Amino acid sequence: MTMSTQAPETAQDAHAHVDPAAQVARTGEATAVPVQTRSERLRSYEPADFGVPTGREVNWKHSPVSRLKPLFEPAAANDGVTVEITAGSEYVSTPLAIGQAPRGEFFVPEDLPAAVAWQGASEALHVRVPREAEVAEPIVVQVTGQGADRRADGHFVIEALEHSKATVVLRHSGSAQYAQNVEIIARDGANLTVVTVQQWNDDAVHASAHQTRVDRDASVRHIVVSFGGGVVRVNPNLELAGAGSNGEMYGLAFSDSGQHLESQVYLHHKGIETTGDVLYKGALQGESARTVWIGDVLIGPDATGTDSYEANRNLVLTNGARADSIPNLEIQTGDIKGAGHASATGRFDDEQLFYLQARGIAEDEARRLVVLGFLAETVQKIGIPSLEEELTALIEKELAEGASA
Known part of the structure; x- marks a missing residue:
């Protein structure tokens, strides 16, 4: 956790902010420590302001x-x-x-x-x-x-x-x-x-x-x-x-x-x-x-x-x-x-698998139940029954294809 006492920039100010990492990429001159905090990153409508990502930037x-x-x-x-x-x-x-x-x-x-x-x-x-x-x-x-x-x-x-x-x-x-x-x-x-x-x-x-x-x-x-x-x-x-x-x-x-x-x-x-x-x-x-x-x-x-x-x-x-x-x-x-x-x-939680297998459930089925239980919490937050059913079926399909691979 990072504690800070400085207020973030407004959207208008951040729009004009120059990211030091991007500045280095364009000029080859290091002028400051690259921005790490999300609120302080460059925001701009102009593609040229960002430079082409190299994979070294914090967000890439x-x-x-x-x-x-x-x-x-x-x-x-x-x-x-x-x-x-x-x-x-x-x-x-x-x-x-x-x-x-x-x-x-x-x-x-x-x-x-x-x-x-x-x-x-x-x-x-x-x-x-x-x-x-x-x-x-x-x-x-x-x-x-x-x-x-x-x-x-x-x-x-x-x-x-x-x-x-x-x-x-x-x-x-x-x-x-x-x-x-x-x-x-x-x-x-x-x-x-x-x-x-x-x-x-x-x-x-x-x-x-x-x-x-x-x-x-x-x-x-x-x-x-x-x-x-x-x-x-x-x-x-x-x-x-x-x-x-x-x-x-x-x-x-x-x-x-x-x-x-x-x-x-x-x-x-x-x-x-x-x-x-x-x-x-x-x-x-x-x-x-x-x-x-x-x-x-x-x-x-x-x-x-x-x-x-x-x-x-x-x-x-x-x-x-x-x-x-x-x-x-x-x-x-x-x-x-x-x-x-x-x-x-x-x-997988081995204890969960053991519990299910000890009750006569085959290992493949036990794994399927564990994954479905793990992901169901997020699926149920969608609040659209038809889409929830569709996504549950997609999870089942992914697991079946993985088991047969």
């Missing part, structure tokens, strides 16, 4: 930079994906150009792919939930890749107006090289759930930056589910800006051989009396299966009365798999209700 050192390289340049034809509203199309407004509110009201890119996507997406899909509306069924956006060698940049804006309630599901499938930004705004008193599901083919490359602002007495539940793709890097950033706001950030990843599934999570408590809960779980099987989770929580100097907790837990099912888990907590006020973090990575 756990990522396969060479495999993500196609996302460091703009998409020329920008025809790598198709976007379809499969449910709730009545809540989709006119697309937003760069500079057209509410696009950019809160979102500022934190890395090169996000800046590339900002510039490359000339129009942003705008999902808008009207004031005091309660949308009973999920609004579903389907993103379908058109080929492993096809590039696309995308930007979505999801806006829940005052005292509205809705669920938005982003689904990804097929193959593509896709850089994506998702801007989420929950106005005062809104209750919004956003679920992003990555079921790409094994040759897909996807980097997505999600940035969320939660206003007074509003609540956002943000869920990342990654099962497919060669490289999938979904980085959610959630700011509890308003007094009494609440943020829940959940994630589920199942990585197979050759897959790299990554999330760098940032929860910023900014307003008073805010609450936050972060729980990400991962399962890994197969040679070179990889997950990366980095969780940063910042409790700002004005965030008195904060109650916050983050945890990451990983279950390694086979030899050759690797899970990196790095929780970070920065507190800038002493007047909080509570804050903590936890991380655990391990193999």
Whole structure:
């Protein structure tokens, strides 16, 4: 845990901030110690401000930079994906150009792919939930890749107006090289759930930056589910800006051989009396299966009365798999209700297996039950029965394929 007494920069100030690590990359002159704290990193709409990642930067050192390289340049034809509203199309407004509110009201890119996507997406899909509306069924956006060698940049804006309630599901499938930004705004008193599901083919490359602002007495539940793709890097950033706001950030990843599934999570408590809960779980099987989770929580100097907790837990099912888990907590006020973090990575609990086998359950079935029990906690937080059933079936399929490999 890191303790600090310095206030973070505002978004406007950080937009102009020059990261010393990027400065070194461009000039070869070391001017300062590279920025480590998430709140102090460079944020800019200009791709050139970031420089091309080398893998030595703090936010890239756990990522396969060479495999993500196609996302460091703009998409020329920008025809790598198709976007379809499969449910709730009545809540989709006119697309937003760069500079057209509410696009950019809160979102500022934190890395090169996000800046590339900002510039490359000339129009942003705008999902808008009207004031005091309660949308009973999920609004579903389907993103379908058109080929492993096809590039696309995308930007979505999801806006829940005052005292509205809705669920938005982003689904990804097929193959593509896709850089994506998702801007989420929950106005005062809104209750919004956003679920992003990555079921790409094994040759897909996807980097997505999600940035969320939660206003007074509003609540956002943000869920990342990654099962497919060669490289999938979904980085959610959630700011509890308003007094009494609440943020829940959940994630589920199942990585197979050759897959790299990554999330760098940032929860910023900014307003008073805010609450936050972060729980990400991962399962890994197969040679070179990889997950990366980095969780940063910042409790700002004005965030008195904060109650916050983050945890990451990983279950390694086979030899050759690797899970990196790095929780970070920065507190800038002493007047909080509570804050903590936890991380655990391990193999099967032999005692659990023994218990089940002692009751006549075969070893393969016992392993299946242990994994399902481990991941079910996150699946059940989604709150959409049909999707929960689908994901449980996907977990069963992954386990069956692993057992037969």
